Amino acid sequence: MPKEQFYLVDKAVGGDEQALEELLLGVQDMVFNLSLRMLGSPHDAEDASQEIYVRVITSLSTFKKESAFSTWVYRVACNHLLNYKKSMFAKMPPLSFEYYGADIDAGHVAAGGARAVGVDEDLLAQELKMSCTNVMLQCFDSESRLIYVLGTMLKVDSKICGEILGITPEAYRQRLSRARHKMAGFLSEYCGLASSPRCGCKQRVGYAIQNRRLDPANLEYTKLAQAEASAFIQAMEEIDSQSHIFANLPRYRSPQKVQDYLQKILHSEDMETILSGEVQ
Template sequence: MRKEELDIFIKQAVEGDKIALEKVLMEVNDFVFNLSLRMLGNISDAQDATQDILMKIMMKLSTFQNQSHFHTWVYRLASHYLIDYKKSMFAKHPLSFEFYANDIQAGYIDSPEELIGLNKEILAKELKLSCTNVMLQCLDPMSRCVFILGTMFKINSQLASEILDISAQNYRQILSRSRKKMRQFLSEYCGLSGSG
C-alpha cells in the first residue's frame, strides 16, 4: 500500500472508521507475525504475540505522529513488546548455546534406518531451518532482535537504532557480536558436512 493511501486509512481509523482500521492492521499483520515468529521461536507464541501487538497498535494508533514512517513506528512497538515478552516457551525455558551444543552432541536419531526413504534435500532444509530457529533462541532477546532486524530483515543501522532506541554504533556492535556467535555455532554444530 502506498504511503499516501496508508496515511488516509490511518486518519480514518483514528476517527473511528472500522474498515479503515482493519486495512491498517492488515497492512502490518504479516511482518508483525514474521518478527514475532523469529523472536519467539514457535507459531503458537507468535500468533498470540501478534494479536497482542495488533491490539497495541489499535489502542495507540492515535499517538502516531507521522514523524517517522508508519512501519517504523510499528516495528518499534513490536520490537519492544517482543524483547520483553515473558509468555513464550523459550522465555519460560531459556536456551543457551552450550545447552543446545550438548543436545546436538547427544544426538537424536537412534538409528540410520530412521532416515531411509527421506528426501535428503528436504531433510537438509528442515535441519537448517530448525537449527537457525533454535540458535536464535540462544541469543538474549535484545541480541536476537538486533540479529533478526539486521540479518533477516536487512534493516540498516540508522533505522534499526531508531526502532530499538539505541545508538547506531551500539546496534552495529550488538549485531557484530550476535553474528559472530551464530557463525561460530553454525560452523561447529550445524554443518551438514565437515566438522559440524
C-alpha cells in the same frame, strides 16, 4: 507511500474500519515473521501477533507520523516481544550456544522413525532446519536476538533499529557485528549448512523424533505458506560469511488463525472502544 499511510491512519483513528484493515493487512506478515524469529515457535508467534495487533489498534491515535507506519509498528512489536514471558522458551531455563553445541554432538541416531511413518526424509530434514535455526536464535539474550533478527533476517535499516532500541545507529551496528560474529563462529563449528561435518539436518532427524522435537504428523513450518520473496529482498552488506544461512530463510504469510483473529477484531461491535484506546 508514507503520505498514503498517514491518510489511512487518520481515517482509521476516525473510525474507518476499512482503512484500519488496509493498514493492518499491510504489516501482518512482517509482525508474524518478527514474532516467529523472536519466540522460536509458530504457535507462540501466532499468539504474540494477535496481542501486537491489539496494541497497534489501541495505540494508533498516538502515532505522530514522524516515521513510516511500518516503522512505528516495528517499534510496538519489538517492545512487546522483548518483554514477552508467555512463550515456551521464556518458561524454560535460558539456552546457550554451549548447551546447544553439546546437544548437537550428542544428537545423532538413525532416522528409522521417519521412514516408519511414511514421511519423506527430505521434507523432515527441511522442517528440522527451519525449527533448528529458530531455536538457535533463542541462544541469544532477547536484545541481542532482536538485533540479529532485525539486521540479518529482516534487514531493517540501522537508523530505524537504533530508534527502536533507544541507541545510536553506530552502537546498533557494533552490537549487530558482535552478534553476527558469535553466530558465525557457532555455525562454522557445528552447522552442516555452513559446511561443518559435526551436524547435518538429515543426521538429526531421528534424534529429533526420538526426543519429540519433531513430529512427523505435525510439520508446523511445512504447513506455513511462504510469502513472496520479492517483498523482503533488500540490499544488505555481507558482514560475515555465514549470514546467508539466516538471511535466506523463508518468510511466511501470517497463518489463517491469526488472519481470522484480525478479521474478528476489525468487525467487532467493540471496534469504536478499541480504537479509542480504552481496552487494556
